[in-house]
Amino acid sequence: MRASSLVAESLWKSIESTRSVSEDQLSTLYFLFGKNLEKATRIVDQKGVKTISGEPSSRFIFQVMGESRRKEEYYCFAEHYCACYSFFYDIVNKGEQLFCKHQLAARLAAALGACIEIKHLLLLVPTHHRCIVCGGKLGPHWILFFSYS
Secondary structure, three states, rough: HHHHHHHHHHHHHHHHOOOOHHHHHHHHHHHHHHEEEEEEEEHOOOOOOEEEEEEOOOOOEEEEEEEOOOOOOEEEEEEEEEHHHHHHHHHHOOOOOOOOEEEEEHHHHHHOOOOEEEEEEEEEOOOOOOOOOOOOOOOOEEEEEEEEO
């Protein structure tokens, strides 16, 4: 792990423990991530980070608002992946950045407790009819999604 990643991880944990960010912490994060952090703070300020989790597993993914006029939303795992173009171009292809602005926004919002939470309850419903999706197997395999906040 790079030294900058270790410093950043320490800062995220510190921010998470107090649910607030100091000017010194922001300055250090800005030194590490530059303009991407500035853009990420705008996304967090606009309440543009959602966590979408499934129950009962509690697994989750972030849905982060983009900054363009089209207001796209990108799915990301804060530490490993984002579906945006910048992630593939600047991080995977060129290796110039550690994280895109969406990943940073997700990390910052999670540390501050500023995510909008959306939960999906997943239920298996038994059926005794032939299923056209799985080729006719019988049994409990229909999944229903219920969203709630």
